[in-house]
Amino acid sequence: MKYAPVIVLLSFLWGAVYWIFVTDHPPDALGYPHVRAELAQPEGASSPVMYQGGIGRDRHIQVSGAGLFFGVVTFVGFSMLIAWGCRTRNAREEIAAFYWNLMVMVSILFVAALITMCTVYQSSWDSPFEPHYLGAFPFGTTLMFLGICGVPVGFIALYVLFYREFILPKKSQTRFEELVAARQARANQHPELDS
Amino acid sequence: MLEYRPYIVFACILIYMVMCIVVGLWAMQRTKNTSDFFMAGRHLGVFVTSAAVFASTMSGFGFVGGPGIAYKNGTSSFWMMVSISIGMCIMFFLLGKRLRLLAGLTDSLSVPEVVAARYKSNRTGGLMAIALLPGVLIYLAVQIKAMAVVLFDLLQDLSWASNVSIEWCFVLCCSVLVFYCVTGGMVASVYTDFIQGIIMVGAALLVFYAAMTTLDGGFSEMAQIITQDDPESMQPWGTLGMISCLSIYFIMALGVCGQPHVISKLMMTKKPEDSRHLLPLSLAGFMLSAILWVSIGITMRAMVVGDFHQPLVNADEASSAFLTQYAHPLLAGVVFAGLFAAIMSTADSFLNIGAAAIVNDVPKLLFKRQLNNELLWARIMTVLIAVGAALIAYFAEDTVAMLGVMGWSAFAIAFVPTVALGLNWRRANRLGAELSVLAGFVVYGILFFKEIALPFNFHPGAFSLLVTVTVFFLVSIATPPDVIDRDVEELLEL
Numbered sequence: 001m002k003y004a005p006v007i008v009l010l011s012f013l014w015g016a017v018y019w020i021f022v023t024d025h026p027p028d029a030l031g032y033p034h035v036r037a038e039l040a041q042p043e044g045a046s047s048p049v050m051y052q053g054g055i056g057r058d059r060h061i062q063v064s065g066a067g068l069f070f071g072v073v074t075f076v077g078f079s080m081l082i083a084w085g086c087r088t089r090n091a092r093e094e095i096a097a098f099y100w101n102l103m104v105m106v107s108i109l110f111v112a113a114l115i116t117m118c119t120v121y122q123s124s125w126d127s128p129f130e131p132h133y134l135g136a137f138p139f140g141t142t143l144m145f146l147g148i149c150g151v152p153v154g155f156i157a158l159y160v161l162f163y164r165e166f167i168l169p170k171k172s173q174t175r176f177e178e179l180v181a182a183r184q185a186r187a188n189q190h191p192e193l194d195s
Numbered sequence: 196m197l198e199y200r201p202y203i204v205f206a207c208i209l210i211y212m213v214m215c216i217v218v219g220l221w222a223m224q225r226t227k228n229t230s231d232f233f234m235a236g237r238h239l240g241v242f243v244t245s246a247a248v249f250a251s252t253m254s255g256f257g258f259v260g261g262p263g264i265a266y267k268n269g270t271s272s273f274w275m276m277v278s279i280s281i282g283m284c285i286m287f288f289l290l291g292k293r294l295r296l297l298a299g300l301t302d303s304l305s306v307p308e309v310v311a312a313r314y315k316s317n318r319t320g321g322l323m324a325i326a327l328l329p330g331v332l333i334y335l336a337v338q339i340k341a342m343a344v345v346l347f348d349l350l351q352d353l354s355w356a357s358n359v360s361i362e363w364c365f366v367l368c369c370s371v372l373v374f375y376c377v378t379g380g381m382v383a384s385v386y387t388d389f390i391q392g393i394i395m396v397g398a399a400l401l402v403f404y405a406a407m408t409t410l411d412g413g414f415s416e417m418a419q420i421i422t423q424d425d426p427e428s429m430q431p432w433g434t435l436g437m438i439s440c441l442s443i444y445f446i447m448a449l450g451v452c453g454q455p456h457v458i459s460k461l462m463m464t465k466k467p468e469d470s471r472h473l474l475p476l477s478l479a480g481f482m483l484s485a486i487l488w489v490s491i492g493i494t495m496r497a498m499v500v501g502d503f504h505q506p507l508v509n510a511d512e513a514s515s516a517f518l519t520q521y522a523h524p525l526l527a528g529v530v531f532a533g534l535f536a537a538i539m540s541t542a543d544s545f546l547n548i549g550a551a552a553i554v555n556d557v558p559k560l561l562f563k564r565q566l567n568n569e570l571l572w573a574r575i576m577t578v579l580i581a582v583g584a585a586l587i588a589y590f591a592e593d594t595v596a597m598l599g600v601m602g603w604s605a606f607a608i609a610f611v612p613t614v615a616l617g618l619n620w621r622r623a624n625r626l627g628a629e630l631s632v633l634a635g636f637v638v639y640g641i642l643f644f645k646e647i648a649l650p651f652n653f654h655p656g657a658f659s660l661l662v663t664v665t666v667f668f669l670v671s672i673a674t675p676p677d678v679i680d681r682d683v684e685e686l687l688e689l
Contacts, residue, residue, distance in 0.1 A: 003672060010665055017661065020438055021650045030652045031268070031427070031434030039499060042506035049510050050499070051268055053427020053434040060437055063651060067437040074445050078281050085288030085619060089688050110281075121431055128426035136414035138422065140431040141270055149277035149482075155284040156475050159291075163471040168292050172689040173467065176296050179682045183300060 009077050016070035023063045028054045057125040064122065071114050079107035082155055090171040099162055106154035113147025200524040201352035207528030208349070208535055211394070212371050215387050215539065219375025222383035239385055239463045245476035246392030247385045247540070248460045252279060252451070252477075253395060253484050254541035258534045259341050261485075262517070263510035265492020266499070269421065271433025272492060274440040275447050276485045282451035283478045286615070290452055290461055291470030293618040296686055298462040305548070306455050306614060307556040309462070313617055313687075314625040315679040317560040324556035326609040326632060327455055331549040334456075334602040335584035338542035342368040342535060343588070348515060349531065365585050372539060373581045376546045377574045384543040385463065391536030392480055398526075398533030399487035405522045406490035409498070417497035424500040438651035446657040450607030452615040456544035484537075487530075491517045545584075550576040601643065604656025608635035611660060612667035620671075621687050627671030635663030 033040035033048035040048050053059070060067070083103055121140040124131040134142040164170060239247075257276075264272035294309060301312035307327070311320025343364040350356040350364070375383045407413045410420075421429045432440050452458060461470065495513040498504035498521075507516060514534065518527040554573045558564055566572050612631045617623040639659035641647065649658060 003668075006668060010668065013661060014665070017653070017658070020653060023650070025650050029436050030439060031436065034425075039506050042508055044508045049267060049507055050496075051428075051434040052425035053269070053430070053432070053436070054425075056427050056430060056432075059427075060432070063436075063438060067441060070438070071441050074441065078285060078448060081285050082288045085285070087619070117431055124426070124430060128430075129423060131422065131426065131430070133415070133418070137418050138429055138431075141273075141418075141429060144270070144273065144277060144431045149280045152280040152284045155281075155288070156478065159284070159287060159474055160471055163468070167288075167471070168468055168689075175689055176300070176467065176686065179686060180300055183682060 005080065009073070009080065012073045013070075013077065016066060016073050019066040020063065020070060023066050026059050026062065029059045029063070056121070056128060060122075064118070068115070068118050071118070072111055075111045075114055076107070079103075079110060083107075086166045088166060088169060088172055090169040090175075092165040092169065095165060099158070099166055102154075102158060106151065106158065109154065110148075110151045113143060113151050117143040117147060200519070200527065201349065203524040204349060204528045204531050205353060205356075207525075207532045208346075211532040211535060214390065215371055215375045218387050218390070219378040219383045222375070222386060223378040225382050238465045240465065241469050241472045241476065243385055243389045244460055244464050244469065245473050246480060247388035247544075248457060248473065248477040249480035249484065250388045250392040250395060250537065250540035251456045251460065251544050252283075252454070252481055253537055254338065256337070256341075256541075257485065257488055258395070258537040259345070259511055259514055261488035262491035262495065262513040265488065266495045266507065266513040267510040268435050269425075269428025269433040269496065270431060271435035271440055271443075273433075273489065274444045276488055278444045278447035279451065279481055279485075280478060282448035283474060283481070285448065286452040286458065286461075287470055287474040289615045289619055290458055291474065292467060293687070294458060294461045294614070295464060295467045295470065296689065297618065297683065299467065300682060300686055303462070305551040305556050306459055306462075306610065307552060307560065310613055310617075310628070311560050312683060313614075313679070314623075314628060314677060315683070316625040316677070317563065319613075319625045319628055321557060321561035322629060322632070323609065323613065324552040324560065326636075327606065328549060328552055330602050330605045330609070331455075331545045331552070332580070332584050332587060333605075335542055335545040335549070335580065336588035337602065338538045338545070339365065339369060339372070339581075339585050340588035342372075342538045342542075345515065345531070345534060345538075362589070365589055369581050369585045372542055372546070373578055376543050376581075377577045384547055385460070387536075387543065388540045391533075391540040392484075394529070394533045394536045395484040395487075396480060398530040399484045399490075401526050402517075402522065402530055403486045403490045405526060406494040406517070409494050409521050410503075414493060417493050420497045420501040421493070428496070436651060438653055442652075442654035442657040446604060446607060446654050446660055449611055449660060450603055450656070453607035453610035454603070455548050455606060455610060456541060458610070458614065459544070459548060487514075487533075494521070546577050546580055549580040550574075553580075600656065604639060604654075604659065605636070607656065607660050608632065608639055608663050612664050616664070616667060618687065621684060622676055623667065623671045624674060624677045626674050627667045627669075630670050631663045631667035634666040635659045638662045 031051040031053045034050040034052045039050045042049060117140050120143060124138065124140065131138040133139065159167060261272060261276065297309050297312060303309045303312055307320045307324035310323045311317050343361060346368060347361045347364040350359050375387060410416045418429055428434050464470065491514055495517055499506050507513060518530055522530065550573045553576050554566060554569055558566055609632050613628040617628060639655060642655035642659065649655060
């Protein structure tokens with residue numbers, strides 16, 4: 001049962017991929033060369049140089065559920081990988097609950113950033129030429145920069161602040177130095193094994 | 196001053212190349228053995244290593260291809276950039292400690308050697324060394340081609356140098372690159388990376404300012420111009436759409452911890468605990484230099500769709516078009532030097548990794564012998580790899596971006612399960628590692644060479660990586676665990 005989270009994660013990922021693959025593919029799902037010919041294929045260009053996306057609702061409405069599912073599973077999977085990388089047998093157990101709570105909170109924020117971005121994007125479908133702006137960019141795009149790119153700063157903070165408690169405790173480092181010394185001693189005694 | 200623009204730009208690049216040669220000569224005096232040549236003696240400081248990590252990650256693709264893709268596909272291209280923040284977190288959480296500890300314990304000089312020590316299998320390590328060679332050559336060819344093409348474009352503006360052919364540009368770029376790598380090895384590579392990293396960040400910040408002031412309304416006006424032309428290209432999924440962007444995010448984020456030119460830097464730090472500071476510094480450096488990607492990409496698309504600028508004939512011209520039209524000549528000079536810096540910082544790492552694979556890993560792991568005078572052979576091999584890559588670059592017809600994405604995916608397939616997962620999971624075994632890489636390459640090869648487009652443009656690299664990880668997990672739990680060294684086994688739990 002200890003592999004259950006991995007099996008569930010991989011199953012969900014493959015499930016998401018399957019769902020995407022069986023969804024009807026609208027003709028303009030991947031964008032198309034710009035409608036202004038001089039932008040799409042200027043004189044001298046051997047292939048289209050600029051593309052455009054077209055109507056967001058038309059190309060995304062069928063796949064938005066599968067895409068969101070794939071995105072959420074991916075984001076949860078990345079958070080799980082990060083949590084998995086913190087395992088050490090010399091972790092400070094007395095603050096473990098605090099640390100893992102923080103880890104879960106950052107992970108939830110990370111997933112929430114994606115869901116919020118998708119929701120905001122979909123809300124722009126009704127008036128695509130007049131989206132809400134946050135700063136210089138449309139709300140959804142700003143959320144991509146601040147949320148999806150920005151929230152991992154929380155993981156970095158955990159890595160830096162709890163490095164000695166959960167990443168490389170002093171006890172682990174001491175043991176590492178002992179292992180290196182033991183290996184060197186063995187190599188000195190039996191130089192033929194070293195090669 | 197504008198009439199001297201080509202001379203100012205050329206002078207900046209010349210100063211930069213001379214600086215690289217000086218660093219190479221200085222580093223040669225510090226390179227005494229193969230450990231210095233391949234691992235910089237494992238005594239690098241935090242700032243030098245972090246600059247080397249982010250400069251290698253950014254590469255010429257980010258400085259040349261990034262703005263080009265933003266011009267072509269709008270915000271879709273930014274998914275490659277934003278993926279690096281979580282990608283670096285995954286890399287440091289999974290490998291920052293364990294890779295450095297295992298390299299320190301087993302005195303490994305390269306990633307394939309670490310793999311051999313982890314799985315107690317020279318065959319697995321040797322296969323990894325062989326698996327990375329095609330990727331090294333392709334990636335190196337990409338960098339050399341980008342550098343030669345940019346130099347050729349620049350020389351066309353100089354009356355006395357406009358007759359210089361593209362072939363001579365290949366020779367010149369290759370010579371500078373080879374000189375400082377051959378003389379100084381990894382010591383020269385990481386110290387030039389450090390200088391290159393600083394130039395890249397400085398150049399990106401200056402470009403940000405120049406881009407912001409191109410139109411009176413700054414980025415807000417540009418975003419509105421692009422939105423009025425095509426709303427989707429300014430929305431989060433850009434022109435490529437949701438699934439394509441998410442699959443690119445998947446392969447780019449998870450793929451970071453499979454890039455040998457990046458993760459090998461984690462093995463070079465003076466102390467294992469240095470990774471604590473490396474993560475924030477590397478990511479900050481990357482994000483600052485990535486400002487150039489966003490700034491130029493958005494600006495050039497807005498200028499062209501707003502009819503302020505002629506349409507580009509090739510999307511990769513976005514950077515040079517912006518610099519020659521909208522940037523002060525001195526800034527253009529610094530940024531072009533930064534562009535060369537970005538390209539060379541990646542290229543030198545690949546030269547080093549390739550030389551290590553041929554001179555150190557393959558003989559030691561597959562044939563159980565070590566070459567006499569390994570340092571000399573390493574230098575000779577560096578020259579040969581560079582010449583081979585230059586020939587591929589010269590004759591290849593594929594675009595820089597296509598080759599770059601292919602190389603990134605190939606490395607991810609080979610190293611993500613075997614190294615990133617294998618160093619954290621005791622139950623992983625050599626059969627799982629070998630079969631997973633094989634399965635991943637077969638699937639990716641079929642999709643790539645048969646040109647099979649997956650629905651919604653789901654990235655073939657992402658699909659192949661998913662296959663690789665699944666095979667790695669299933670084979671490892673279905674077959675008996677390997678017997679490995681007890682100290683290595685204990686280290687995996689530390």
